[in-house]
Amino acid sequence: MSIQVSSELLDGMVLALLKREDMYGYIITNQIAESVSISVSTMYPVLRRLTTAGLLETYDKPFQGRNRRYYRITVAGRMKLVEILKDWEQYKISLDEILYPENEKHRAREGVK
Numbered sequence: 001m002s003i004q005v006s007s008e009l010l011d012g013m014v015l016a017l018l019k020r021e022d023m024y025g026y027i028i029t030n031q032i033a034e035s036v037s038i039s040v041s042t043m044y045p046v047l048r049r050l051t052t053a054g055l056l057e058t059y060d061k062p063f064q065g066r067n068r069r070y071y072r073i074t075v076a077g078r079m080k081l082v083e084i085l086k087d088w089e090q091y092k093i094s095l096d097e098i099l100y101p102e103n104e105k106h107r108a109r110e111g112v113k
Contacts, residue, residue, distance in 0.1 A: 008087070012088060014050060015073055015077050015080060015084065017032070018072060022072045023071060025047055025069065026040075050077070054074060054077075055073070055076055
């Protein structure tokens, strides 16, 4: 996909994944890469930034003689996710009105704004 993902949307994707379950960085990157083009070199700075902002916390778990760093969403991260999802809904509606004008006609017939 060639459409660029904003940092806020990327933050929302990370927070949404971690709301489901704790994950380590490689898995987070792979899950997001299934939907958008992203590299490991992009993902780890995002995870550090979200951790520094208090939206994520980390803990280590041993795996095959090494430690894996897991990420967990915080209460502040859950609140930020709600905010991002509200913004995303408004953004999506605005884009759909331009990209799919025939849906606007349908919503008008149905009395939906």
